[in-house]
Amino acid sequence: MPSLSFSCAGARSARFVRSLAACAILFLSTAMLAVSSGMAQDARDGSLYSRFGIGALQLHAGGQGTGIGHAGFALHSLQYVNPNNPGAWADQVLTRISAGFAYQNLVISDKNKETSRLGSGHLSGIQLGFPLIERKLGIALGFAPFSRVSYNVANEGTLFSGDPARPDTVGYLVNFFGSGGIQQVTGGLGYRFSPGFSAGASLNALFGLIDNGRETIFLEGPNGPLFLDTNLETSTRLNGFSATFGALFSVQNVFAEEDFISVGGAFTFPATLSAKRVTSLGENLDRDTLGTTISGKIDMPWQLGLGVAYYPDTRWTLSASGKFAPWTDLRSTIPLPGYDSGTAHGLSDVVQLGTGVEFLPAGTDLLASWPARIAYRFGISWDRAYISPDRNMNIETTTISAGFGLPTLIPGARFDINMQAGIRGAANADLVRDVFYRLSMSINIGERWFQTPKLR
Amino acid sequence: MPPDTLSQNRVCVKTALPTLLVCMGALLVACDDPANVGGDLLGAAGGDPFNAVEPLSSLRAAELKQPATSPPRVLTGMVQDPVLGQYEVQGYFDITAVTSEDFRAGTVEAVELRLRRTYVYGDSTSELRAVLRDIGEDWDLDDIPTGTSFATGPIITEFTFLATDTLVIVPLPDSWVSEHDSMLRDPDVGNLFHGFRIDPVEGNAVVGFGPTGSTLFATTGADSLFYPVGKAYPFVERSASADIPGNRFLMQAGIGPNPEFSLSVPGDIYTSDEPLSINRATFTLWADTLTFRQNTPVHFERPLLRTLDLYSRFPGDSVYALAAQSTMDDQGRFVFESRALAHIIQESITENLVFEIRMPDSRNLSTLLPSDQAGYYYYHNSLNPMLFYDADAGDRAPAGFITLTPIY
Numbered sequence: 001m002p003s004l005s006f007s008c009a010g011a012r013s014a015r016f017v018r019s020l021a022a023c024a025i026l027f028l029s030t031a032m033l034a035v036s037s038g039m040a041q042d043a044r045d046g047s048l049y050s051r052f053g054i055g056a057l058q059l060h061a062g063g064q065g066t067g068i069g070h071a072g073f074a075l076h077s078l079q080y081v082n083p084n085n086p087g088a089w090a091d092q093v094l095t096r097i098s099a100g101f102a103y104q105n106l107v108i109s110d111k112n113k114e115t116s117r118l119g120s121g122h123l124s125g126i127q128l129g130f131p132l133i134e135r136k137l138g139i140a141l142g143f144a145p146f147s148r149v150s151y152n153v154a155n156e157g158t159l160f161s162g163d164p165a166r167p168d169t170v171g172y173l174v175n176f177f178g179s180g181g182i183q184q185v186t187g188g189l190g191y192r193f194s195p196g197f198s199a200g201a202s203l204n205a206l207f208g209l210i211d212n213g214r215e216t217i218f219l220e221g222p223n224g225p226l227f228l229d230t231n232l233e234t235s236t237r238l239n240g241f242s243a244t245f246g247a248l249f250s251v252q253n254v255f256a257e258e259d260f261i262s263v264g265g266a267f268t269f270p271a272t273l274s275a276k277r278v279t280s281l282g283e284n285l286d287r288d289t290l291g292t293t294i295s296g297k298i299d300m301p302w303q304l305g306l307g308v309a310y311y312p313d314t315r316w317t318l319s320a321s322g323k324f325a326p327w328t329d330l331r332s333t334i335p336l337p338g339y340d341s342g343t344a345h346g347l348s349d350v351v352q353l354g355t356g357v358e359f360l361p362a363g364t365d366l367l368a369s370w371p372a373r374i375a376y377r378f379g380i381s382w383d384r385a386y387i388s389p390d391r392n393m394n395i396e397t398t399t400i401s402a403g404f405g406l407p408t409l410i411p412g413a414r415f416d417i418n419m420q421a422g423i424r425g426a427a428n429a430d431l432v433r434d435v436f437y438r439l440s441m442s443i444n445i446g447e448r449w450f451q452t453p454k455l456r
Numbered sequence: 457m458p459p460d461t462l463s464q465n466r467v468c469v470k471t472a473l474p475t476l477l478v479c480m481g482a483l484l485v486a487c488d489d490p491a492n493v494g495g496d497l498l499g500a501a502g503g504d505p506f507n508a509v510e511p512l513s514s515l516r517a518a519e520l521k522q523p524a525t526s527p528p529r530v531l532t533g534m535v536q537d538p539v540l541g542q543y544e545v546q547g548y549f550d551i552t553a554v555t556s557e558d559f560r561a562g563t564v565e566a567v568e569l570r571l572r573r574t575y576v577y578g579d580s581t582s583e584l585r586a587v588l589r590d591i592g593e594d595w596d597l598d599d600i601p602t603g604t605s606f607a608t609g610p611i612i613t614e615f616t617f618l619a620t621d622t623l624v625i626v627p628l629p630d631s632w633v634s635e636h637d638s639m640l641r642d643p644d645v646g647n648l649f650h651g652f653r654i655d656p657v658e659g660n661a662v663v664g665f666g667p668t669g670s671t672l673f674a675t676t677g678a679d680s681l682f683y684p685v686g687k688a689y690p691f692v693e694r695s696a697s698a699d700i701p702g703n704r705f706l707m708q709a710g711i712g713p714n715p716e717f718s719l720s721v722p723g724d725i726y727t728s729d730e731p732l733s734i735n736r737a738t739f740t741l742w743a744d745t746l747t748f749r750q751n752t753p754v755h756f757e758r759p760l761l762r763t764l765d766l767y768s769r770f771p772g773d774s775v776y777a778l779a780a781q782s783t784m785d786d787q788g789r790f791v792f793e794s795r796a797l798a799h800i801i802q803e804s805i806t807e808n809l810v811f812e813i814r815m816p817d818s819r820n821l822s823t824l825l826p827s828d829q830a831g832y833y834y835y836h837n838s839l840n841p842m843l844f845y846d847a848d849a850g851d852r853a854p855a856g857f858i859t860l861t862p863i864y
């Protein structure tokens with residue numbers, strides 16, 4: 001089982017850590033504001049596949065899990081709060097805050113080998129965890145995107161005037177765009193029932209705003225402007241709750257002395273999101289609301305994640321995880337792009353598999369050189385999306401990831417950098433291929449809080 | 457940690473970390489280039505506009521009202537138009553009060569009308585004979601309907617001039633001068649004196665005087681004054697003509713009427729369940745310039761209404777709003793189109809909208825007309841006509857071309 005000891009940090013170091021912690025809290029507040037409905041509306045630079053359903057589901061595995069292929073259900077670390085399994089929250093020593101940001105470069109190509117390049121950044125997640133009883137009872141709070149809608153694509157056309165006396169033509173663009181998504185705030189407890197078994201539960205609040213728009217823009221010549229552009233936008237506000245239960249089993253000395261293996265799983269119950277949709281029509285920002293607000297609900301399926309992690313010694317971590325969610329059971333009473341009401345046409349059950357390895361040359365030696373205390377990570381993952389614009393073809397994503405967990409001069413704090421490259425979909429007649437390069441960075445700070453010093 | 461190890465670590469942090477970040481940043485640099493990639497995925501997502509041709513209703517006659525702000529041009533004369541018939545125009549006009557101490561101290565010795573001609577409709581070689589009368593009552597221009605007349609006194613004088621004369625001087629008789637001496641020298645002359653009316657007696661042209669350069673000139677022994685023309689109103693009478701072809705609607709300045717029409721078609725696309733967004737609206741009205749061209753004798757001038765405004769009225773509202781403006785093109789069409797017109801139709805898409813064609817505001821018209829029309833830009837005190845093809849005129853009937861986008 002991993003253990004961690006800390007050298008005596010000086011007063012300056014402690015003050016610095018507190019400052020960093022304060023900054024992290026500020027970051028958390030700002031980030032929550034930033035991803036809240038209003039400010040996230042202009043991000044339209046992601047995958048076109050995010051248009052469909054409730055958006056593209058997001059994988060959040062924290063700084064460590066991201067680098068090893070999102071294989072995080074069985075990860076067991078005192079240095080990271082595992083966002084995937086509440087069962088791992090029992091094992092906490094320090095109060096820990098982590099926040100991550102990701103930047104993605106996306107290249108979309110179609111069957112004609114036409115490409116578009118888009119760059120975007122977004123918050124990847126925030127975690128706060130602290131022990132109520134050290135390594136016995138821990139609590140964790142988290143914030144992460146659950147789904148993300150971010151796309152912008154245009155179709156071109158030509159319109160003949162229809163006036164036989166003036167047979168002129170005008171070009172136009174029909175621009176489809178979307179932004180927003182569903183955010184998830186998680187809070188829960190983890191409890192260690194025995195040295196080898198811990199379990200936990202969390203309550204997940206889901207909320208968000210999804211904007212889908214369509215603009216018909218006329219490309220007028222010097223005689224314009226005579227055309228009014230049509231700007232149709234639907235804003236769907238969603239909210240609901242779900243719950244997750246997780247467990248983590250650990251066994252030491254399995255194949256060798258000092259090794260241990262852990263098996264973990266998390267089950268998330270089905271959730272029903274209530275939805276309210278407003279449709280507005282107009283020119284630019286001057287839009288009129290069309291009709292009344294439409295209310296409905298979206299039933300999302302349960303999700304089961306299982307994983308195994310093997311620690312041969314204090315330097316190596318080998319992890320593999322899988323996740324399944326029967327998204328063919330998705331039902332929505334309000335129209336969603338790509339979704340045929342009441343049917344499973346175009347829907348698929350979500351499967352996500354990932355595996356990876358982490359190597360920390362120094363192990364638990366805090367006096368080793370800086371390069372030796374870097375955690376080197378590599379992973380690969382594959383997943384199948386829950387919805388596809390092509391009824392006969394699933395949207396699959398394969399991602400390889402590599403990263404570093406950089407030690408800082410402050411014990412207990414790490415700076416994680418992960419790079420991912422992946423391919424989503426295929427450039428055939430009905431789909432496009434996304435090739436994405438993603439850089440994610442997270443800061444992870446730990447310090448003893450809420451605990452009375454034994455000596456005064 | 458030994459000091460040398462700590463130092464090495466710091467060097468590593470300071471050099472390796474920024475280098476790593478810069479390298480990865482360079483790899484990830486991207487420019488937003490949202491090209492048309494992936495549009496096929498959307499399927500039938502809508503948004504494509506289409507055109508609809510909407511016939512407009514028959515042109516109806518709307519009353520022409522004399523705007524109070526029109527420039528004071530005095531219109532008078534009589535003319536036999538080969539197409540439109542006989543016109544007789546009586547020109548009412550008033551003067552603007554001016555005074556001076558020297559003028560008030562003296563006695564008015566002579567008065568004459570100095571009329572600068574700026575407009576002619578009819579035979580430009582014609583000689584015109586007219587008589588001058590006093591107006592016998594107070595009168596105002598506030599939205600008076602065409603056909604309004606005012607009481608006048610006996611003939612003051614009779615005068616003759618050519619339609620080509622640019623300045624016509626009409627001396628007033630001594631009896632009129634001595635009778636109006638005290639009135640003309642009174643500072644309140646603007647209220648005491650109600651103006652003149654010029655009645656045509658003979659000729660084949662209607663002429664316009666002013667608005668600039670036309671004055672009542674009065675002299676005393678010590679001083680002289682120019683009273684500029686203050687307001688003017690033409691009383692036009694037209695005898696019907698049998699020469700106007702069928703399916704035509706005559707719009708004419710000075711006498712009216714204005715054409716009015718509706719945009720409403722039974723069972724049209726607007727009343728369907730499918731909501732639509734209006735992107736563009738164009739109303740085309742064809743002018744019958746051929747009839748005019750073929751019936752214009754030598755030396756006969758017939759300036760036309762070449763620039764017109766389109767006003768709209770919302771259902772249940774009596775206030776009209778300017779929707780578009782059009783100048784006749786070289787094919788003889790008035791094409792009214794503007795974003796404002798599209799807005800208006802969008803806002804009342806299922807209603808029976810009423811539109812009226814009017815002469816433009818004189819203050820704006822001078823900047824809209826070509827330079828060769830500059831002399832005729834006071835439409836409201838003119839006889840300028842326009843002959844429109846009406847609803848049964850086949851492919852020249854008034855029509856609306858609407859560009860729409862289905863919302864869903």
